């Protein structure tokens with residue numbers, strides 16, 4: 305895998321692109337480009353006699369967008385959140401407003417310019433007016449103006465607009481699989497793709513553990529990031545092959561390549577089916593050690609996939625996605641319903657719910673990551689919650705209320721100092737007191753855990769383990785902060801290595817500290833789902849893993865072939881090394897190769 309793009313010429317017009325595979329599997333389908341239309345607007349002048357035609361072209365585009373928005377509104381699922389409907393209505397209102405639907409016509413007339421340029425000029429003007437507004441909520445509505453104008457410009461440029469459910473259905477009816485091709489997709493956009501049936505997902509930018517990549521993985525389809533020029537080089541509708549494991553995209557493949565990949569696709573699917581045989585097998589090592597395999601989820605509906613994968617609990621519920629793509633914070637009642645639904649669906653199995661981890665690449669609607677110089681080092685996660693005690697209080701009350709309906713445990717993200725933990729405990733106590741006063745039932749002994757994802761917390765893990773009920777190692781951030789590598793930046797993606805000796809040492813330190821104090825510890829970052837690393841983590845003493853449901857069976861396969869007493873010895877040898885290049889080959893010795901997979905115990 306490489307972070308750089310290589311374009312290899314095949315017999316024209318076929319070519320391949322190389323990026324970073326973030327979700328395995330092979331997809332063959334047609335490209336669906338998501339464009340950033342605003343970047344493509346050019347300015348040109350028109351002769352007087354073409355002006356009325358240009359105005360008509362603009363009016364037609366506005367009418368098309370109106371029709372599309374109305375159609376999307378009508379086809380919304382009955383159970384779609386009310387905010388989505390309100391959001392579409394706002395866009396319709398903005399589109400109908402004279403400032404967007406009429407003023408650009410005057411600009412075309414006056415400036416003798418093209419329609420795209422006219423509406424872009426008008427948008428800049430309107431956005432500037434919004435920026436003067438003091439009220440935060442209204443000021444943020446400038447994003448809606450931008451989105452509406454983008455839609456109009458896309459139509460003017462002849463790009464297909466947002467995929468309507470009608471288009472999707474017809475693509476599916478024709479068995480035409482669609483592959484999403486984008487320059488970049490925010491986590492907020494990616495979560496919306498969960499409703500769509502794309503066959504694969506590829507982007508120009510993004511790191512392997514960026515939240516966009518994590519969401520792509522949760523869609524359970526092949527995904528590649530860091531392709532650099534895919535959005536420019538691939539055209540809408542072109543046939544493409546996506547090999548998520550190798551990080552390769554082949555555009556317009558010739559017949560022989562297509563046949564070869566169809567074969568590989570069948571093999572992959574066969575392998576996945578074989579793994580299904582161990583779905584209900586207990587995750588026990590050859591020497592009888594019981595291992596917990598939990599699932600990571602982003603929205604309550606993910607519980608279905610978690611249960612289908614044979615997970616015996618939820619090890620990480622990232623609640624921040626409930627707060628994104630909307631105008632207002634979710635109420636206590638809405639949060640309570642979401643958390644309770646997960647607790648009930650898991651029927652008494654553990655459900656570890658992480659408190660809000662907003663900030664860095666996960667932003668609320670309308671807020672931009674670039675507003676602070678180093679967002680990953682800024683007001684993120686628990687720091688944000690402690691600075692917004694009312695938001696935190698509401699979430700804690702909702703979590704406590706839901707704890708009466710299952711085995712909910714609370715997990716605090718990004719702890720760096722004990723003072724943050726103590727402040728969080730005070731606020732938890734305050735939320736408990738408020739519920740007691742109302743006689744609202746909750747679990748008085750609810751477990752409180754902390755994420756170890758900052759080197760300072762790993763080095764000080766024993767102190768955290770002393771004051772907490774359990775620990776969860778967030779390797780995605782732990783790697784980012786230990787190696788000073790922005791996990792969303794593809795230009796440094798090649799340096800992002802979970803096997804860096806410093807990272808391994810911090811993980812080992814944390815596991816040892818928790819084990820010494822008899823406190824449960826898990827890994828819930830992407831490392832937990834890497835079957836190649838399972839035996840190393842077992843050797844370090846890890847007995848609890850939490851990962852995306854699609855990885856559970858391949859990790860379980862490794863566990864079934866493990867002997868933990870031997871692995872401890874191997875892990876010790878690896879931890880003594882200070883050179884990644886020596887670590888990688890040793891790791892291969894641990895791995896149970898594919899051929900042995902068929903001999904799984906049942």
Ligand code: PEP
Nearest residue numbers: 757778779780781828829
């Ligand atoms: C992590 O950092 O490893 C983690 C699990 O949290 P997130 O990926 O949501 O930051």
Ligand code: MG
Nearest residue numbers: 757778780781
């Ligand atoms: Mg994290």
